[in-house]
Amino acid sequence: MAKIVDVAREAGVAPSTVSRALNGDPTVTEEYRERIGLAAARLGYRPNRVARSLRKRSTDVIALIIPDVGNHFCTAVTRGVEDVARESGLSLILCNSDEDDGKESLYMEIAVAQQVAGALISPHRHDADGGALREAGIPIVAIDRRLDAEIDSIITDSRSGAREATEHLLRSGWTRPACCAGPPDVQTARWRADGYREAVRAAGIEPLLAHGTYDRGGGATAAAKLLDGTAPDALLVSNEQMALGVLAELDRRSLRPGTDVGLVTFDDTPWAPLIDPPMTVVEQPAYDLGARATRMLVERIRGEVSEVRHQVLPTRLVVRESSSRRLGPQRLDL
Amino acid sequence: MAKIVDVAREAGVAPSTVSRALNGDPTVTEEYRERIGLAAARLGYRPNRVARSLRKRSTDVIALIIPDVGNHFCTAVTRGVEDVARESGLSLILCNSDEDDGKESLYMEIAVAQQVAGALISPHRHDADGGALREAGIPIVAIDRRLDAEIDSIITDSRSGAREATEHLLRSGWTRPACCAGPPDVQTARWRADGYREAVRAAGIEPLLAHGTYDRGGGATAAAKLLDGTAPDALLVSNEQMALGVLAELDRRSLRPGTDVGLVTFDDTPWAPLIDPPMTVVEQPAYDLGARATRMLVERIRGEVSEVRHQVLPTRLVVRESSSRRLGPQRLDL
DNA sequence: TTGAAAGCGATACCAC
DNA sequence: GTGGTATCGCTTTCAA
Numbered sequence: 001m002a003k004i005v006d007v008a009r010e011a012g013v014a015p016s017t018v019s020r021a022l023n024g025d026p027t028v029t030e031e032y033r034e035r036i037g038l039a040a041a042r043l044g045y046r047p048n049r050v051a052r053s054l055r056k057r058s059t060d061v062i063a064l065i066i067p068d069v070g071n072h073f074c075t076a077v078t079r080g081v082e083d084v085a086r087e088s089g090l091s092l093i094l095c096n097s098d099e100d101d102g103k104e105s106l107y108m109e110i111a112v113a114q115q116v117a118g119a120l121i122s123p124h125r126h127d128a129d130g131g132a133l134r135e136a137g138i139p140i141v142a143i144d145r146r147l148d149a150e151i152d153s154i155i156t157d158s159r160s161g162a163r164e165a166t167e168h169l170l171r172s173g174w175t176r177p178a179c180c181a182g183p184p185d186v187q188t189a190r191w192r193a194d195g196y197r198e199a200v201r202a203a204g205i206e207p208l209l210a211h212g213t214y215d216r217g218g219g220a221t222a223a224a225k226l227l228d229g230t231a232p233d234a235l236l237v238s239n240e241q242m243a244l245g246v247l248a249e250l251d252r253r254s255l256r257p258g259t260d261v262g263l264v265t266f267d268d269t270p271w272a273p274l275i276d277p278p279m280t281v282v283e284q285p286a287y288d289l290g291a292r293a294t295r296m297l298v299e300r301i302r303g304e305v306s307e308v309r310h311q312v313l314p315t316r317l318v319v320r321e322s323s324s325r326r327l328g329p330q331r332l333d334l
Numbered sequence: 335m336a337k338i339v340d341v342a343r344e345a346g347v348a349p350s351t352v353s354r355a356l357n358g359d360p361t362v363t364e365e366y367r368e369r370i371g372l373a374a375a376r377l378g379y380r381p382n383r384v385a386r387s388l389r390k391r392s393t394d395v396i397a398l399i400i401p402d403v404g405n406h407f408c409t410a411v412t413r414g415v416e417d418v419a420r421e422s423g424l425s426l427i428l429c430n431s432d433e434d435d436g437k438e439s440l441y442m443e444i445a446v447a448q449q450v451a452g453a454l455i456s457p458h459r460h461d462a463d464g465g466a467l468r469e470a471g472i473p474i475v476a477i478d479r480r481l482d483a484e485i486d487s488i489i490t491d492s493r494s495g496a497r498e499a500t501e502h503l504l505r506s507g508w509t510r511p512a513c514c515a516g517p518p519d520v521q522t523a524r525w526r527a528d529g530y531r532e533a534v535r536a537a538g539i540e541p542l543l544a545h546g547t548y549d550r551g552g553g554a555t556a557a558a559k560l561l562d563g564t565a566p567d568a569l570l571v572s573n574e575q576m577a578l579g580v581l582a583e584l585d586r587r588s589l590r591p592g593t594d595v596g597l598v599t600f601d602d603t604p605w606a607p608l609i610d611p612p613m614t615v616v617e618q619p620a621y622d623l624g625a626r627a628t629r630m631l632v633e634r635i636r637g638e639v640s641e642v643r644h645q646v647l648p649t650r651l652v653v654r655e656s657s658s659r660r661l662g663p664q665r666l667d668l
Numbered sequence: 669t670t671g672a673a674a675g676c677g678a679t680a681c682c683a684c
Numbered sequence: 685g686t687g688g689t690a691t692c693g694c695t696t697t698c699a700a
Contacts, residue, residue, distance in 0.1 A: 001470060003693055014671045019695055027669055046466070049447040050387045051693035054676050059384070061427075061448070069412055075403045082403075082430055091444050093395075094428035096416055110425050113383040114395070132380070136335065216604065244604050251608075270550065270578045271603075274585075276610025337677055348687040353679055361685055385677035388692050 002043035011039035022047065053115055062297060063111040065095045065104060065121040067214065071241055072269040073286050074122075077143065080290025081120060088298045090117065099124050099183070099214060105131055112136045118297045120290075123147055126187050139300040143293040145187045146310070152300060154293045154311040158188050158266070161282040161315030162195025162236060165264040168280070168317055169234045170203050173325040174262040178208040178232030180222040180242055186214065192238045192266060208232055212242060219245025227253065234262030234323070240269050247275065257322040264323050277321035285313050336377035345373035356381065387449055396631060397445040399429045399438060399455040401548070405575055406603040407620050408456075411477065414624025415454060422632045424451065433458050433517070433548060439465050446470045452631045454624075457481055460521050473634040477627040479521045480644070486634060488627045488645040492522050492600070495616040495649030496529025496570060499598040502614070502651055503568045504537050507659040508596040512542040512566030514556040514576055520548065526572045526600060542566055546576060553579025561587065568596030568657075574603050581609070591656040598657050611655035619647050 008015040013032060021028045021036040028036075039045075053059040064081050066074045078094065085092050093116065095107035104124055111119050112132040118139040121130070129149045130140045142153040162179075169177045179196040182189025189211070197207045210225040212218030219242030226232050227249070237243045243265035250257060257263040258277045265272075268283040292311060299305050342349040347366060355362045355370040362370075373379075387393040398415050400408045412428065419426050427450065429441035435458055445453050446466040452473040455464070463483045464474045476487040496513075503511045513530040516523025523545070531541045544559040546552030553576030560566055561583070571577045577599035584591060591597040592611045599606075602617040626645060633639050 004695095005693085015694080016672080016696075017670060020670090023695085029669065032670085044469075046443070046447060048388075048449070048693050050384055050393070050449045051676090052695075054382075054384045054388050054678090055693080055695045057676070069403070069409045069416075070406070072404070075409065078403055079430070091427065091448070092429075093425065095426075096413070109380070113380060114425070115382070115384045135378075244608070247608050269605075271605035271609060274578070274581050274610075275605060275608045338679095339677080349677090350679075350681095350688075351686055354686085357679090363685065366686085382677050385692090386679075388694090389677080389679045391692070 001048075002040075002045040003048065004045075006043055007036065007040045007045045010043055011036045057115065058117050059115050060089060061091045061093055061114065061116050062294075062301075063093045063095060063107070063114075063116045063119040063121075065097055065107050065111075065119065065123075067097050067099045067122055067124065068241070069094070069096045071214075071239070071267075073240060073267045073284060076286030077122075077290035077293075080287040080292075081294045082290075084291045084294035084298070088294070090298070097122075097124060099186070101125065101128075104128070108132045112138065118301045120293050120297055121147075125185055139297060141293050141297045141300065143289065150308050152296050152309050154289060154296060154313070155188075156284045156289065156313045156315050158191035158315070159195040159198075161266070161284070161317070162192040163199045164195075164315075164317050165236055165266075165280075165282050166196045166199035167203075168319065169236065169262050169264060169323055170199065170205075172262060172323055174234035174323075176205065176208070176230075176232045177234035177236060177262065178210070178226045180219055180226065180235055180237045180246055181209045181211045182214045182238040182242065183218070184211050189214070189238050192236075196236050212245075214239050215241045216245035216248070218242055220249040221245070223249040227255075232261075235264075237263070237265035240265060240267035240272075243267075243279070258324060259326055262323050262325060264317075268318055272318075273320060280320045280323035281318050283316045283318050285315075289313060335382075336374075336379040337382065338379075340377055341370065341374045341379045344377055345370045391449065392451050393449050394423060395425045395427055395448065395450050396628075396635075397427045397429060397441070397448075397450045397453040397455075399431055399441050399445075399453065399457075401431050401433045401456055401458065402575070403428070403430045405548075405573070405601075407574060407601045407618060410620030411456075411624035411627075414621040414626075415628045416624075418625045418628035418632070422628070424632070431456075431458060433520070435459065435462075438462070442466045446472065452635045454627050454631055455481075459519055473631060475627050475631045475634070478623065484642045486630050486643050488623060488630060488647065489522075490618045490623065490647045490649050492525035492649070493529040493532075495600065495618070495651070496526040497533045498529075498649075498651050499570055499600075499614075499616050500530050500533035502653065503570065503596050503598060503657055504533065504539075506596060506657055508568035508657075510539065510542065510564075510566045511568035511570060511596065512544070512560045514553055514560065514569055514571045514580055515543045515545045516548045516552070516572040516576065518545050523548070523572050526570075530570050546579075548573050549575045550579035550582070552576050554583040555579070557583040561589075566595075569598075571597070571599035574599060574601035574606075577601075577613070592658060593660055596657050596659060598651075602652055606652075607654060614654045614657035615652050617650045617652050619649075623647060 097104040146153045181193040210222040212222035223246040268281045272279040431438040480487045515527040544556040546556035557580040606613040
């Protein structure tokens with residue numbers, strides 16, 4: 001691998017001039033710029049970014065720490081991040097925390113050690129403080145969830161999304177909607193539970209919720225608990241992975257969404273319209289969330305902003321059949 | 335941020351000794367090891383990996399280049415990679431090539447520049463040669479698809495998976511199965527098309543295929559083309575994203591899988607059993623593929639192997655309802 | 669505008 | 685077994 005001194009020798013100039021030329025320093029004369037470009041091409045020179053990072057004390061890599069790569073919402077966010085990152089000349093280290101505080105801090109440590117230029121993090125707990133990242137002075141943007149500390153954030157309006165969904169259930173004729181809420185230590189889960197509570201209370205109905213982890217198992221467990229208890233006739237589910245578990249549990253009990261039980265879940269997915277019956281969802285602008293978060297981070301990395309900023313993006317209710325109350329027939333093809 | 339000289343001063347030893355102690359060099363005496371450990375803890379010392387990488391000329395980061403983070407198969411592979419990588423003390427840079435040669439080579443360039451210790455790549459074209467990575471002598475394992483060059487690989491047996499699926503369709507009473515094949519420049523798509531051809535030819539039936547990109551649009555287009563042509567009565571679909579498009583297209587034509595048209599697709603997903611009717615799939619051991627590929631890569635990074643290795647993992651047909659031929663009734667709830 | 673030289677922080681070689 | 689120190693490849697003063 002050719003290094004900068006090789007290019008310098010080949011072009012008959014000093015290494016510092018090569019560095020300046022290749023980094024677009026306007027003080028370099030056109031003639032040198034060209035000669036250096038040619039020499040570099042001839043040698044197949046590729047700057048060693050590690051050396052560069054060591055010297056500049058920062059890389060052009062950002063870290064994205066998300067709870068679950070298997071989650072469509074997260075991958076959609078990731079795509080948004082990726083696109084803007086690439087546009088901005090940054091690469092991405094993707095880290096999967098699995099909603100695990102341990103893994104989350106491990107990844108933050110790694111990000112610091114790798115000298116990332118900035119980090120996007122979807123923290124498991126709001127009272128996390130960006131730990132190692134913060135100490136190292138690395139710019140952070142909290143994404144989808146907030147941090148108590150003074151840190152930029154961008155989230156969706158989960159609470160009003162949940163409220164709207166619950167009101168829709170009520171309007172559709174369901175009388176006892178319950179909530180399969182996410183883990184109580186995760187903000188989005190709490191916000192959604194809050195929105196649900198507001199809506200049912202406003203209708204004079206006692207809230208009925210069960211918490212579960214943000215995965216299929218959590219959804220199945222929460223649904224089972226609710227269904228075994230004071231029989232609800234509709235369910236608001238806190239995320240898409242839980243919804244998968246809820247659907248499995250309903251199937252196990254031969255309960256059909258839309259006829260036997262009303263169903264709305266957070267997060268639209270490609271398969272939501274294809275299942276039987278098509279599922280009503282609260283859509284979140286995931287791609288946009290990722291893209292905007294990355295822009296915020298880039299601005300912060302460049303030092304273009306000083307005040308802490310918080311953005312909130314709206315959700316959208318997509319009505320399909322799982323929430324509209326219809327009396328039988330039962331499927332004949334069971 | 336404390337650096338190694340600070341720790342050395344604090345512990346009253348030389349920097350080189352600190353380095354040795356912290357890296358578990360057995361020549362360091364217990365007493366020094368302890369004193370240094372304490373000093374490091376006191377200062378909150380965290381080794382700078384960038385400096386370390388520069389000196390060692392390699393990082394403890396590996397790159398994973400996959401075509402589509404939105405694809406469940408890919409994210410399952412990613413999880414396998416991630417788990418083994420973490421066990422081995424490596425971090426992961428995840429790159430999404432979007433089946434785009436340009437992005438693919440850009441990411442390979444970035445990986446080289448970042449001095450990754452190794453790369454896992456699911457190449458768009460088999461005649462790619464690992465480009466920049468190969469030149470830089472960085473270990474590569476091709477995953478899910480092979481490379482013409484002498485490079486380790488691990489794939490699943492797409493061809494026999496497709497053959498088996500087609501035979502199953504035939505045995506189920508469908509008489510004109512067609513194939514929604516993936517892009518012809520992607521190996522897995524060709525292998526699956528080959529398996530399909532073998533099976534129909536063995537049954538004395540003329541193959542009927544349409545190619546499309548590995549996404550929803552590609553699936554819809556291929557299905558439309560086949561359905562508009564010499565009406566097939568069953569479809570073998572080459573991947574899960576295409577299946578989503580095929581399902582949409584069938585729905586558009588009010589064709590119901592299992593009654594009007596037999597359907598099998600590659601890749602099992604959490605939603606496959608939930609759609610209407612539950613979908614028969616060719617399951618690939620995605621997690622295992624990622625995990626094994628990473629182990630292969632780690633062995634190669636450590637220089638534990640010399641000969642080029644190729645692994646093939648079996649697929650498994652999971653029969654659900656979309657492939658079993660049943661005459662009506664049509665859904666009453668349409 | 670260009671060149672010389674001093675680091676960035678860790679590792680590894682060579683003395684002791 | 686431990687300490688001094690050159691080195692990895694690049695950027696960035698400082699002088700010319």
